[in-house]
Amino acid sequence: MDTTHELPERFRASGSTCGIKDSGQPDLALFISETPAAAAGVFTTNRVVGAPVDVSRNRVPAESVRAVVINSGNANACTGEDGQQAALTMTAGVASALNCDPEQVLVCSTGIIGVPLPLDVITAGLPKAVVSSQKNGSGFRDAAVAMMTTDTFPKLASSDVVTVTGKIRVSGAGKGAAMIAPNMATMLAVIMTDASLNSAQCDAILRFAVDRSFNCISVDGHMSTSDTVLLLANGASGFPVNTDADETAIRGAVTKVCQELATDIIRDAEGSEHFITVDVFGFDTRQTAFQIAKEVAESALVKTAITGNDPNWGRITSAAGYAGVEFDPNHLSLTINGTSVYRFGNPVPFDASALSQKMQQKDVHLLLELSGGPRFGNHSVRFWTSDLTQDYVRLNSEYTT
Amino acid sequence: MDTTHELPERFRASGSTCGIKDSGQPDLALFISETPAAAAGVFTTNRVVGAPVDVSRNRVPAESVRAVVINSGNANACTGEDGQQAALTMTAGVASALNCDPEQVLVCSTGIIGVPLPLDVITAGLPKAVVSSQKNGSGFRDAAVAMMTTDTFPKLASSDVVTVTGKIRVSGAGKGAAMIAPNMATMLAVIMTDASLNSAQCDAILRFAVDRSFNCISVDGHMSTSDTVLLLANGASGFPVNTDADETAIRGAVTKVCQELATDIIRDAEGSEHFITVDVFGFDTRQTAFQIAKEVAESALVKTAITGNDPNWGRITSAAGYAGVEFDPNHLSLTINGTSVYRFGNPVPFDASALSQKMQQKDVHLLLELSGGPRFGNHSVRFWTSDLTQDYVRLNSEYTT
Numbered sequence: 001m002d003t004t005h006e007l008p009e010r011f012r013a014s015g016s017t018c019g020i021k022d023s024g025q026p027d028l029a030l031f032i033s034e035t036p037a038a039a040a041g042v043f044t045t046n047r048v049v050g051a052p053v054d055v056s057r058n059r060v061p062a063e064s065v066r067a068v069v070i071n072s073g074n075a076n077a078c079t080g081e082d083g084q085q086a087a088l089t090m091t092a093g094v095a096s097a098l099n100c101d102p103e104q105v106l107v108c109s110t111g112i113i114g115v116p117l118p119l120d121v122i123t124a125g126l127p128k129a130v131v132s133s134q135k136n137g138s139g140f141r142d143a144a145v146a147m148m149t150t151d152t153f154p155k156l157a158s159s160d161v162v163t164v165t166g167k168i169r170v171s172g173a174g175k176g177a178a179m180i181a182p183n184m185a186t187m188l189a190v191i192m193t194d195a196s197l198n199s200a201q202c203d204a205i206l207r208f209a210v211d212r213s214f215n216c217i218s219v220d221g222h223m224s225t226s227d228t229v230l231l232l233a234n235g236a237s238g239f240p241v242n243t244d245a246d247e248t249a250i251r252g253a254v255t256k257v258c259q260e261l262a263t264d265i266i267r268d269a270e271g272s273e274h275f276i277t278v279d280v281f282g283f284d285t286r287q288t289a290f291q292i293a294k295e296v297a298e299s300a301l302v303k304t305a306i307t308g309n310d311p312n313w314g315r316i317t318s319a320a321g322y323a324g325v326e327f328d329p330n331h332l333s334l335t336i337n338g339t340s341v342y343r344f345g346n347p348v349p350f351d352a353s354a355l356s357q358k359m360q361q362k363d364v365h366l367l368l369e370l371s372g373g374p375r376f377g378n379h380s381v382r383f384w385t386s387d388l389t390q391d392y393v394r395l396n397s398e399y400t401t
Numbered sequence: 402m403d404t405t406h407e408l409p410e411r412f413r414a415s416g417s418t419c420g421i422k423d424s425g426q427p428d429l430a431l432f433i434s435e436t437p438a439a440a441a442g443v444f445t446t447n448r449v450v451g452a453p454v455d456v457s458r459n460r461v462p463a464e465s466v467r468a469v470v471i472n473s474g475n476a477n478a479c480t481g482e483d484g485q486q487a488a489l490t491m492t493a494g495v496a497s498a499l500n501c502d503p504e505q506v507l508v509c510s511t512g513i514i515g516v517p518l519p520l521d522v523i524t525a526g527l528p529k530a531v532v533s534s535q536k537n538g539s540g541f542r543d544a545a546v547a548m549m550t551t552d553t554f555p556k557l558a559s560s561d562v563v564t565v566t567g568k569i570r571v572s573g574a575g576k577g578a579a580m581i582a583p584n585m586a587t588m589l590a591v592i593m594t595d596a597s598l599n600s601a602q603c604d605a606i607l608r609f610a611v612d613r614s615f616n617c618i619s620v621d622g623h624m625s626t627s628d629t630v631l632l633l634a635n636g637a638s639g640f641p642v643n644t645d646a647d648e649t650a651i652r653g654a655v656t657k658v659c660q661e662l663a664t665d666i667i668r669d670a671e672g673s674e675h676f677i678t679v680d681v682f683g684f685d686t687r688q689t690a691f692q693i694a695k696e697v698a699e700s701a702l703v704k705t706a707i708t709g710n711d712p713n714w715g716r717i718t719s720a721a722g723y724a725g726v727e728f729d730p731n732h733l734s735l736t737i738n739g740t741s742v743y744r745f746g747n748p749v750p751f752d753a754s755a756l757s758q759k760m761q762q763k764d765v766h767l768l769l770e771l772s773g774g775p776r777f778g779n780h781s782v783r784f785w786t787s788d789l790t791q792d793y794v795r796l797n798s799e800y801t802t
Contacts, residue, residue: 048722048730078715078748113715114748225719300701300789301797308798314479314514318626321449329449346481347515388701389798390791396702397709397790 004137005158008169008194010034010236012133015142018125020073020111020118026146028122029070029173030129031190032098036064037234039106040202042210044227050077050113051087053226056106061199065232066104068190069094069126072149072175075186076109076117077225086117093126108228110149110175110186144173147188151177152268157260159253161195163246166239168195170253174261177219177268186226187214189261195250196235205251206231213258216290216383218298219269229258266384271391274306274364277384282370284377288325292368293383295323303388309359311352313341320368328373335367344371405538406559409570409595411435411637413534416543419526421474421512421519427547429523430471430574431530432591433499437465438635440507441603443611445628451478451514451587452488454627457507462600466633467505469591470495470527473550473576476587477510477518478626487518494527509629511550511576511587545574548589552578553669558661560654562596564647567640569596571654575662578620578669587627588615590662596651597636606652607632614659617691617784619699620670630659667785672792675707675765678785683771685778689726693769694784696724704789710760712753714742721769729774736768745772 007013012032020027041060043053059065069090076083091105098105109117133139144154158171176187197205210229231254241247267275278297283289296302299319305312313334321329330345337358340348364387370376408414413433421428442461444454460466470491477484492506499506510518534540545555559572577588598606611630632655642648668676679698684690697703700720706713714735722730731746738759741749765788771777 044723046719046722047726047728048719048733078718078746080747225715225722304794304797307794310798314626317479318447318449321447321626322445325448327448332449342479345479347479388794390794393705393708393789393791393794396705397711 005140005156005171006137007135007140007171008192008236010194010234011192012135013139013143014129014133015144015146016125016129016132019121020071026142027071027073028125028129029143029146030094030133031068031143031192032130032133033066033232033234035234035236036066036104037232038063038197038199038202039065039230039232040199040206041106042206042229044224046225048225050075050109050226051079051083052076052107052109053228054084055087055091056108056228059103059106061203063199064104065106066098066100067094068106068108068230068232070108070147070188071122072147073111074109074115074117075111075113075226077113079114079116082116086119089119090122093123094130097127097130106230108188108226110147110188110226113225140171140173147173147175149175150270151175155261155264157257159256161249161253163239163241163249164243166237168193168237168239168250170250170257172257172261174265176265177270186224187265189214189229189258191229191231191254191257193233193250193254194235194237195233196237196239196241197233197250201247202231202233205254208251209255209258212255213262216381217262217266218294218385219266263384266386269386271389271395272386273389274387275362275384276306276364276366276387277382279365279367279380279382281367281380282376283379284375286379286381288375289379289381291325292320292323293381295319296366296368297383297385300388303385306359306364307387307389309356311336311341311355311359313347316366317342325375327370327375331370331372331376333369333371337365406541406557406572407538408536408541408572409593409637411595411635412593413536414540414544415530415534416545416547417526417530417533420522421472427543428472428474429526429530430544430547431495431534432469432544432593433531433534434467434593434633434635436635436637437467437505438633439464439598439600439603440466440631440633441600441607442507443607443630445625447626449626451476451510451627452480452484453477453508453510454629455485456488456492457509457629460504460507462604464600465505466507467499467501468495469507469509469631469633471509471548471589472523473548474512475510475516475518476512476514476627478514480515480517483517487520490520491523494524495531498528498531507631509589509627511548511589511627514626541572541574548574548576550576551671552576556662556665558658560657562650562654564640564642564650565644567638569594569638569640569651571651571658573658573662575666577666578671587625588666590615590630590659592630592632592655592658594634594651594655595636595638596634597638597640597642598634598651602648603632603634606655609652610656610659613656614663617782618663618667619695619786620667664785667787670787672790672796673787674790675788676763676785677707677765677767677788678783680766680768680781680783682768682781683777684780685776687780687782689776690780690782692726693721693724694782696720697767697769698784698786701789704786707760707765708788708790710757712737712742712756712760714748717767718743726776728771728776732771732773732777734770734772738766
């Protein structure tokens with residue numbers, strides 16, 4: 001997770017401390033493209049959103065974004081008209097230091113909600129953030145650290161792709177570790193590439209990747225008011241994207257980076273002891289497979305069974321059964337960490353204590369497969385989640401307001 | 402909850418011990434109507450269902466049901482063709498003792514899944530269950546006790562209605578206390594009335610009542626493979642139901658009985674410390690209000706906040722925000738136990754420690770109200786749930802297979 005990752009060509013980044021957090025930890029992250037970048041964004045679908053979501057959502061897709069500024073420690077959400085103004089002021093501050101238009105700057109905030117943003121310390125910190133930005137992996141890592149709230153480690157990923165015409169790089173930084181009071185610990189990610197894409201291509205690639213990464217993770221099913229994923233493509237690799245194959249290769253790299261960041265969030269889930277991968281195979285559409293994977297992954301009873309290293313297949317198959325997909329259970333099979341426990345609608349005898357032993361490792365893998373009947377087909381989905389522990393409840397129920 | 406409740410005219414009930422449970426606790430409940438009763442049922446919508454659900458679902462609506470037999474300790478689910486045969490044999494055993502057709506008997510089972518039903522002890526117990534049935538409240542209570550699995554108290558309710566022509570009674574017994582391993586502790590309820598209704602009226606009344614009771618409770622969002630609610634109406638009160646007003650009065654009594662049983666299930670939720678009522682007012686349809694109530698009630702973060710007596714309004718309003726209803730947050734208000742904390746989209750200053758103090762009582766009331774904008778209207782929904790405690794996780798994660 002914390003190996004060395006480098007930025008794509010002509011991107012810079014910094015992480016600094018402007019003084020939002022009482023802890024004195026870094027709280028201001030900045031990502032800069034030295035040349036205008038095409039950009040796209042995917043945002044929370046929550047009806048209640050933070051001011052930065054409003055501002056950034058209005059500015060993408062775009063062809064000439066120069067920077068993304070992110071503060072942690074305060075979400076600037078439920079802060080009314082002043083909050084809106086504060087988000088605009090943040091982008092103006094960066095624009096002034098970069099000598100560009102405020103419209104070319106995107107903004108995200110994460111942290112406590114309902115508290116006015118300490119705008120003075122942020123605006124004072126912005127010129128320093130610009131000046132201290134670096135092209136190397138250390139600036140990139142500093143930025144990822146400055147995005148953290150309850151995260152226990154910074155989340156970075158990168159992938160190099162060799163296209164027909166040359167090498168391009170995709171690099172991303174993310175944050176998120178479920179939601180913990182009193183802040184709503186938003187999921188944020190900034191993905192950068194030196195590939196040459198227009199904003200429509202960025203948008204399509206980002207939606208594809210998010211559908212297979214950030215939209216396939218769940219810690220507690222709660223959607224934050226500020227979730228944001230941004231993709232910037234500045235074309236600085238110098239290589240044109242000429243073929244569908246190139247675009248597919250870049251899309252694959254963006255998806256891989258998004259999946260690494262998304263699964264890092266699950267690995268960092270508060271109070272969790274298991275990292276759970278739910279694979280659902282054999283459905284007629286991606287959507288039906290997704291419904292089943294999500295229902296299984298979000299079941300409190302499935303999660304607590306895994307906490308207890310209990311191969312309780314009944315909780316898993318019954319969660320699949322109430323997902324709203326009209327499949328025939330007589331065609332359903334389930335394996336847990338490679339052991340077949342339910343096959344074509346019937347329990348399979350298995351060594352429960354041996355399987356329980358296997359489940360004591362951090363990674364648990366559930367594979368649900370449909371092999372015939374209604375809704376049978378060749379679509380699959382992979383979903384990731386964490387278990388539900390007493391520690392999760394303790395962390396989330398301690399009095400905080 | 403455990404006050405004296407009597408059965409309607411010409412109903413009998415018994416609870417006995419036939420030997421399914423290792424604990425030696427009562428495990429066989431029987432409800433008999435001395436005259437054929439119109440009947441309707443509402444069943445789990447899970448695709449994976451127990452054999453008794455298959456059998457009973459095929460027999461209602463019906464005009465001449467004579468009995469409902471219920472065993473606890475074994476759910477007869479995921480037991481294949483043998484399980485189907487076992488469920489049919491149970492109804493045949495009761496029919497033989499009552500000298501009626503097996504088709505006139507309904508069956509439910511609750512307890513561990515994937516284990517063959519010990520049919521011999523049940524069939525041996527059935528004649529005794531018929532013989533020991535009583536018309537009084539004590540037989541009724543015994544039956545409710547024999548339905549219990551992880552329940553800590555039997556669940557009974559009754560309501561008398563004075564119609565234009567005379568008095569009728571509605572009485573019901575239920576069981577359920579969330580789901581706890583290894584059994585999937587199904588929700589079951591049998592509602593009886595001496596009102597004179599046909600099966601179509603039974604069906605309409607039961608669906609109305611279930612929509613406002615058992616469909617409005619959630620402990621952990623997990624739907625069992627065996628959930629069943631049955632309504633039997635034998636007409637033994639001797640009074641015809643002549644007017645819409647009479648039917649509405651009976652529907653009201655059935656709804657009241659269902660709500661009492663449903664909320665008893667929440668009060669008996671494993672490991673819970675709070676009984677939470679979520680009221681949602683001011684939406685354009687019952688369905689939109691329901692979506693919001695359910696999303697709030699099932700949010701792990703809302704539940705854990707309440708466990709911690711934390712008036713964390715951000716978790717509540719954001720859960721409402723992601724319910725998939727396109728309302729305008731600027732028209733949303735929230736009170737917690739009578740204290741206004743969020744009004745027209747803005748936080749309201751309140752004494753957090755005083756409100757937290759108030760939340761230390763068992764009952765917590767959340768009231769979300771929409772007062773204008775899209776989806777505004779005059780529909781409301783009441784939903785009940787429990788909080789999420791470390792004890793819940795402990796109970797559900799202890800190794801059990």
